[in-house]
Amino acid sequence: MSVLVNKNTRVIVQGITGHQGAFHAGEMLKFGTKLVGGTSPGKGGTMFQNDVPIFDSVADAMSQNPDATMISVAAPFVRDAAFEAIDQGIKIVYILTEHVPFHDTMEIVHEASHRGITVLGPNGPGITVPGQCKIGIMPNQIFRNGDVAVASRSGTLTYEIVYSITHAGFGESVVIGLGGDPVVGLTFVDVLKMFEKDEATKKIVLVGEIGGNNEERAAEYIKAHVSKKVVAYITGRSAPPGKRMGHAGAIIEKGVGTAESKIKAFESAGVPVAEYPVNVPDLLK
């Protein structure tokens, strides 16, 4: 048992002939992900790396029985691509793309949730279960099999922290990037439920940032429902209010979403918060 994906998860990439899509599809193959197809309208019938069939549509790609899709198309086309995957009933829809209008994301997330489909992202690095399956853009070489589950709102900061965890002699059961947008498919509470149930997970790391109240809600949930050890890191302590720090979701508005509020919420829930990314493994000891 693992979280959301495992070695049998069959994956397609929507937009597999694009620059990003092709690069990451190649990296996923190297990782060992069961990449069973890709889509690119007009290029159906050709092959990706002589091995992976390309289809014109998701409807055609369903012949490969995919369980998950990675969407790597430009922002204006994400809504259409996600609806195409949802309409075909693919159970995990991961959106890599940045700058998707949140009105589109709201519709995608609601339709998916009505149909029991999980949305990852937009604007996140995806999901990795070391040794089994990677969907997304995380670097292949930073992982080791282990019992630490990591969930994060960032990309590179996640790699930094996973690298520290691996370097310190621990390993990961799963790493999930929620995405840096104001509206994303999964919250910390959603993944905490999965981590608490997952037998391979013994410890949990949450990597939060300024903006919204995802972390505060997680802290409340941990108090009541999580028995496993949880540690956290929050970035954006030095960010000025009212400015978006790269991620569309990383903004302090009307005093809501400050790093102080999140750190305080975690600490009051008994979750230690690391001062620097490199301190995260110390807290796991």
Place this chain on the structure above:
Amino acid sequence: MAFYSCCLIISPKILVISSYLVNGDTLNLYEYMGKDIFRRYGIPVPDSYVVEKESDLRKFERPSVVKSQILLGGRGKSGGIKFAKNQKELEDGVRELLGSKIRGLSVTKVLIEDMLNIKHEYYVSISLNRSERSPFIIASSSGGVEIESVPKEKIFTRKIDPLLGYSDYVGREAVKFMGLDSKLGSQFKAILSKLYTVFNEEDCELVEINPLVETADGRLIAADAKVIMDSDSMFRHKDINVVDPEKTPLELEAQSKGYAFVELDGDIGVIANGAGLTMATMDALTLHKGKPRNFLDLGGTDSVDIVVEAFELVLKANPKSILVNIFGGVTKADTVANGIVAAKEKFNITKPIVVRLSGVHEDEAREILKRNGIEPFSMMMPAIEQVVKRTGEIE
């Protein structure tokens, strides 16, 4: 309708062009622009016109309100709103406000609006609720004050399923909660329905009417308009030309080149990849008593030119030193190393450059930098300590 007697209905969409204000990645509209949109969707607003210079001012006809067009809550309390009951008061009000500064914001436009005979003030807004991932209606019979100060039991809240959208039953719930009679209730429901259309079709993060005025003769009119749009939706609103007076020239330049860049008041230039890691770098500097000069996220690119261009931007901010913190993934560490070497040569940089590189192709990156006289760090914290130390040594 009497309201529109002296108002300009020349395609409001055109009036709006080029004067949107970007705040970060949202488009925060001035009141008069918000009202142009409201008019276009049929939400009642008072007759009004914009004055940019005194010659724009028309002859006094009826009691008016002179409202400075700035993005600030509590404008009235800060002296940004004047009332005019005659020609002299109108001229004085405009003269006093136009060109003035209110809490640091320059008033370049004022709105001259018919004064309403106010019987009561209500509140209504639709916003994005991030944790519910849904549009969220807030309404209250206590308006005209900040909604945060209204007691909870007097506030109607309602999550909307974006796929269902707004329907009349939601309006009926709100009207019942607020205790409106049937005449006001039907006006309120019509306004709420149109407001939802604005929220949806204009890709808004917030549409707010505060106050929504009930006039002495029983009409509901939007006396204010706050509209914030999502800048990621601009491909659907192509007629909008984005200009941001609050952004520094350097931030605007960076934005046009596609960088996430924020200017800060410190002295250590920061180049990192990924928003989270860039923020974490700034946080670590600050905890070590270092002061970041900027936030610059290289993004997920893998190009030497982009690194060189990033250096050019940061150098324009004239920091004492530069810290580069890269965790190689999509952005390969050796690409960044080549970019650093190229930038150093191109701009003849003599300021301290402290580099931390890890991740994909870090060994190659280290070789490239060493050959060019830069000793990179592989861990983040020693690099932070080093750059703070070296910056402190500079006069």
